[in-house]
Amino acid sequence: MQSPLFTDFYQLTMMSGYLEAGKDKQNSVFELFFRKIPQQGGYCLLSGLEPALEYLENLQFSAEEIEYLASLKLFNQAFLDQLKGFRFRGNVWAIPEGTVVMPHQPLMRIEASLPEAQLVESALLNIVNFNTLIATKAARVVQAAGADSQVLEFGMRRAQGPDGAMSASRAAFIGGCAATSNSLAGMRYGIPVRGTQAHSWIMSFASELESFRAYAHRYPDSALLLVDTYDTLGSGVPNAIQVARELREKGHKLAGIRLDSGDLAQLSISARQMFDEAGFPEVRIVASNDLDEFLVESLRAQGARIDTWGIGTQLVTSKQEPALGGVYKLVSIEESGGWRPCMKISSNPGKATSPGVKQVYRGLSQDGFVGDVIAMASEAAPEGNCSIHDPLFVTPHRLEATHFEPLLEKVMEGGKRTRPAPALTEIRQRGLDQLSKLPVGSLRLHHPASYPSGLSDELYELRRKLLLSARG
DSSP: OOOTTSSOHHHHHHHHHHHHTTOTTOEEEEEEEESSOGGGOSOEEOOOHHHHHHHHHTOOOOHHHHHHHHHTTOSOHHHHHHHHTOOOOOEEEEOOTTOEEOTTOOSEEEEEEHHHHHHTHHHHHHHHHHHHHHHHHHHHHHHHHOTTSEEEEOOGGGSSHHHHHHHHHHHHHHTTOOEESOHHHHHHHOOOBOOOOOHHHHHTSSSHHHHHHHHHHHSTTTOEEEOOSSOIIIIIHHHHHHHHHHHHHTTOOOOEEEEOSSOHHHHHHHHHHHHHHTTOTTOEEEEOSSOOHHHHHHHHHTTOOOSEEEEOHHHHTTTTSOOOOEEEEEEEEEETTEEEEOOOOOSSGGGOOOOSOEEEEEEEETTEEEEEEEEETTSOOOOSSEEEBOTTOSSOEEEOOSEEEEOOEEEEETTEESSOOOOHHHHHHHHHHHHHHSOHHHHOSSSOOOOOEEEOHHHHHHHHHHHHHHTO
16 A cells, blocks of 8 residues: 655645645546657557556555654644545546557546645656556567567566566556566566576586576476577577477477577577477577667567567666656636636646546547547537647647547546456456557557547637636
């Protein structure tokens, strides 16, 4: 369970201020979204919703936490007393985890009193930003690897701390990775676990062949031998072939070898040829060594004979762009029995928000997704063709769809989930299905086509009016 103190300090000072100003019962609506797809990609894959809901459902202050806040000599007793009974009792609407999402779309909508909605901002952003970033990175790597190979997540040792490692393993599985090296993630989330061996295992024996035999004796049907400790083609692969022969004589099969250094394209081609000529075409070749989607794509283009890709640092840190710029903004507030749409006005046009409570409608045709409409929640679903507007451009885009489906669902009411959490395998499969329906151009790693997503006529007009009103 996350502590309620896992938040930016100003959330607590604002909570106390709302109480002092008599606004602690005032209802509000906040939305969580991002403005830009990382790595100049064509999509993001939403992840982190279920951990976010678990956080909200279990949120409460302990006596120790309240004592700590009291020790700061900044909060009055009325506020501290209020925290004793604090629970999140709001409603949450969200796009299902494992869904392809685009900039400016509300991923989560929080309907709660101002203090409740304010407190949870930092934790929700922390959870959803990181998980979505890693799931998206994993999806890109899996796409680069192709349907005929597997991607394993091997990043625990390079992740940003224990929490980062656990979240990354879960998100990478949602993104399409087949397994993880993280044993605790395997137990906690039910993710398949895989591992080979370290160079230290090889070096601890008197010879490479002896180390291979010892490992194969212990794991006769699942041994993956690390062949690059000394000389990959001169000793590593020949010794692995010798062990494969010995296993076959005993009725077992060598599972594979791992390459962790050198020219992976040429080494894999040569290793594949050596195993095939020796009569072991079933032996799999696993490759690792600081790989990302671009290196995987390049190696495949060079004809690399790699069956399984072990991806670590580049995946669990999203090293090239290690943060998703998700934000959490007030979009509507209750006043005098009615609701006032809220909009942040900025001198930077890219940071101006869209007002009001929103829904996202996804347009579909027989070929898959054709585009999304970000609309007012009060609007009916579009029928057939419709126009969408980019917030920064005047010219509208025309969508042609057979029908539209709403993306945001009510997942929490009164602080309680409206349905059980789906299995992680179900979320993963949803992600794979979603990506299969995205236009091929949007899946490209280099210069992807922009997926159509924009504001409805009604939302665009409301936004325009508020902008003009604010600027006089």
